[in-house]
Amino acid sequence: MEYLISNQEKAEKAREQLDTIDELLGELEGRIEKLHNAREWLAGTETRLQDISKNSENQLKLLADLVKTEKPxxxxxxxxxxxxxxxxxxxxxxxxxxxxxxxxxxxxxxxxxxxxxxxxx
Missing domain, CATH: 1.10.10 (Arc Repressor Mutant, subunit A)
Incomplete structure (x- = not known):
């Protein structure tokens, strides 16, 4: 019993540190979730940009073909x-x-x- 009473202060400090670690883990999980959402958004944006690029290239090819075949x-x-x-x-x-x-x-x-x-x- 004396041992528990003498180490009560150490136990309280350990509990406070565990609470701090728990808070930090919660913040990290939130940041990881935000990072995951940002990565998904970037992947979607990249796909849309690739589609736009492909469409633009097709439009330019069509115009080039039309200009080549068009007689004055x-x-x-x-x-x-x-x-x-x-x-x-x-x-x-x-x-x-x-x-x-x-x-x-x-x-x-x-x-x-x-x-x-x-x-x-």
């Missing part, structure tokens, strides 16, 4: 060529906006709209 159009004739109409449709189906198509193919927005409207019929 004499604007004084008034009508667009079959190749130009096909290129407008390809770009539109690939998700390009009418404005972007007009700029890329050097057409007016009205010409692009007309080509798309006629293609629907």
């Amino acid at each position: 159009v004499n604007k004084t004739e008034g009508a667009t060529t079959v190749g130009t109409r096909e290129n407008v449709l390809k770009l539109f189906r690939s998700g390009w906006t009418q404005d972007a198509i007009a700029n890329a193919l050097n057409l007016s927005q009205g010409e692009v709209q007309l080509i798309l409207e006629l293609a629907e019929k």
